[in-house]
Amino acid sequence: MNLTNDLQIFSADVSPATLATSIAKHGYAVVQDLLNKKKIEILKNQLAPHLDSVDLGDPDPFFGHKTKRFGALLSRCPLTREMLIDRLVLGTADLVLGPHCVNYQVNYTGVMYLSPGEIAQSIHRDTGFYPIQNPAPPLTLATMWASTDFTRENGATRIIPGSHLWSDRREPSADEIIQVEMCAGSVLFYTGSLLHGGGANRSGTARCGVALHYSLGWLRQEENQYLAVPVEEVRTYSKEIQRLMGYDLATVNLGFADHKHPNDILNKTDSDSHGVLGTKEMMEADNAVQRFKVTSTSAVGRARIKV
Numbered sequence: 001m002n003l004t005n006d007l008q009i010f011s012a013d014v015s016p017a018t019l020a021t022s023i024a025k026h027g028y029a030v031v032q033d034l035l036n037k038k039k040i041e042i043l044k045n046q047l048a049p050h051l052d053s054v055d056l057g058d059p060d061p062f063f064g065h066k067t068k069r070f071g072a073l074l075s076r077c078p079l080t081r082e083m084l085i086d087r088l089v090l091g092t093a094d095l096v097l098g099p100h101c102v103n104y105q106v107n108y109t110g111v112m113y114l115s116p117g118e119i120a121q122s123i124h125r126d127t128g129f130y131p132i133q134n135p136a137p138p139l140t141l142a143t144m145w146a147s148t149d150f151t152r153e154n155g156a157t158r159i160i161p162g163s164h165l166w167s168d169r170r171e172p173s174a175d176e177i178i179q180v181e182m183c184a185g186s187v188l189f190y191t192g193s194l195l196h197g198g199g200a201n202r203s204g205t206a207r208c209g210v211a212l213h214y215s216l217g218w219l220r221q222e223e224n225q226y227l228a229v230p231v232e233e234v235r236t237y238s239k240e241i242q243r244l245m246g247y248d249l250a251t252v253n254l255g256f257a258d259h260k261h262p263n264d265i266l267n268k269t270d271s272d273s274h275g276v277l278g279t280k281e282m283m284e285a286d287n288a289v290q291r292f293k294v295t296s297t298s299a300v301g302r303a304r305i306k307v
């Protein structure tokens with residue numbers, strides 16, 4: 001495949017620091033071959049029965065009339081639990097989101113399966129539903145895992161490099177858009193304030209991406225993980241996944257239930273050493289968080305731009 005020129009594209013042995021630097025500067029980075037051929041097949045096999053049972057199209061044109069979507073992936077597609085805690089991904093999230101929160105969390109899980117004939121999605125920011133003016137520090141970090149090749153013809157994600165640094169008033173021109181062509185098994189990382197959208201599928205086969213997004217722990221999750229996955233099933237997951245799903249304090253005094261640590265309630269354990277409302281270490285981490293400076297509100301709406 002001839003890949004888009006000038007793409008910030010790295011091999012799987014890249015360091016989290018290099019990825020975080022690219023994401024800070026360009027708003028995105030692509031890592032090739034994070035899933036090997038065997039894993040891609042497992043992923044496809046786990047997605048297949050759900051794709052079969054999902055209808056094409058959604059009344060909201062934003063979601064696409066010829067796109068199949070479903071969420072609750074941590075439950076529906078077990079391999080995503082492994083992908084979620086990939087060391088390169090979490091190492092990068094530590095650097096991108098870590099400065100602005102004590103804990104980050106799962107924000108969204110979902111499949112975007114663009115059938116032939118799908119038109120381009122409007123250009124938007126994934127963080128548009130948070131009423132925070134842009135430019136802003138990263139609120140979310142998205143990973144889009146290609147389970148098929150992403151090509152110009154089949155609807156590879158369109159992005160506007162650098163637009164994570166723009167104000168809400170700036171709109172992109174057509175020549176600022178690039179398409180992220182990547183082979184199956186590759187991953188596109190981008191921050192939620194990067195302007196982007198799905199491409200048009202002019203090919204004869206579907207384009208399928210698996211999106212796993214992370215956000216600052218003090219924001220509301222886009223996909224409510226407490227309801228997306230039955231609690232009995234969550235109890236069988238590792239502590240790391242439970243905590244990423246939100247069964248943790250976001251910081252001192254944030255996210256407890258009945259004045260107990262959420263992980264204790266989930267696992268029916270007694271409050272362990274971290275205590276009910278957070279530890280001394282958590283308070284220290286809280287004090288190290290880079291705080292947002294909010295000076296004004298604005299009437300600018302969220303971007304949904306037809307380009």
Ligand SMILES: O=C(O)CCC(=O)C(=O)O
Binds near residue numbers: 155157209
């Ligand atoms: O399908 C894609 O490439 C991107 C989809 C997207 O950005 C979204 O639905 O928010």
Ligand SMILES: [Fe+2]
Binds near residue numbers: 196
């Ligand atoms: Fe999006």
